[in-house]
Amino acid sequence: GAGPVVLPSLLSADFARLAEQVRAAEAAGAAGLHLDVMDGHFVPNLTFGPPIIAAVRRLTSLPLDVHLMVELPEALLPAVAEAGADVVTVHVEATPHVHRALQMIRALGCRAGVALNPGTPATAVEPLLAEVDLVLVMSVNPGFAGQAFLPLALDKLRALRAMLPAAGPRPWLEVDGGIDPKTAPLAAAAGADLLVAGSAVFNQRAPVEANLARLRQAVA
Ligand code: DX5
Ligand code: ZN
DSSP: OOOOEEEEBGGGSOGGGHHHHHHHHHHTTOSOEEEEEEBSSSSSOBOOOHHHHHHHHHHOOSOEEEEEEOSSGGGGHHHHHHTTOSEEEEETTSOTTHHHHHHHHHHTTSEEEEEEOTTSOGGGGGGGGGGOSEEEEESSOTTOSSOOOOTHHHHHHHHHHHHSOSSSOOOEEEEESSOOTTHHHHHHHTTOSEEEESHHHHOSSSOHHHHHHHHHHHTO
């Protein structure tokens, strides 16, 4: 049947040619784009914020999946929604009031996602399931592209799948970090609906279109 959807992560794109890279992903048939916002506190790296999200929004009509690796993300949520995010994901570890942050995201008109670091158990999202449209399982410690896939993410995906209703509407399961043609089928078999891929899509070894096709083929 239809495999899971691959979302290119712009973190691995060439920022000096951002427009070109966004258009290449769109032309290659990407279902959406994943945007990694890092604050230098929650994770040891800095990327970009609402102005760049807004710039990407002007370049494409693809759904924008914004992953906030930001401590106390509440203050940033209105600007992220205003910039044109479709899905906004906050980390369960990033605020003592993650339930309220998720309610805020929906009140701003976006879909709400909750992310789990590798060290956080699946059960952490159990009280949040009514508030989320997406659960993001990190398969690397967030902060950098190009890290190796952590197999513990597979057990967590399976545990989440078992926690969610088998029929009817349920949150999407997304996996992020170290996704390549070898790990993508494992994540898909463990129950992931959305596969985020940075370096496997935007590496310079092959065109974006060929890279995306390889990933898609691996999970078809
Ligand atoms: C990591 C980011 C990921 C990153 C994935 O902190 O959240 O979205 O772009 O990059 P790869 O696919 O190279 O692991
Ligand atoms: Zn991400």
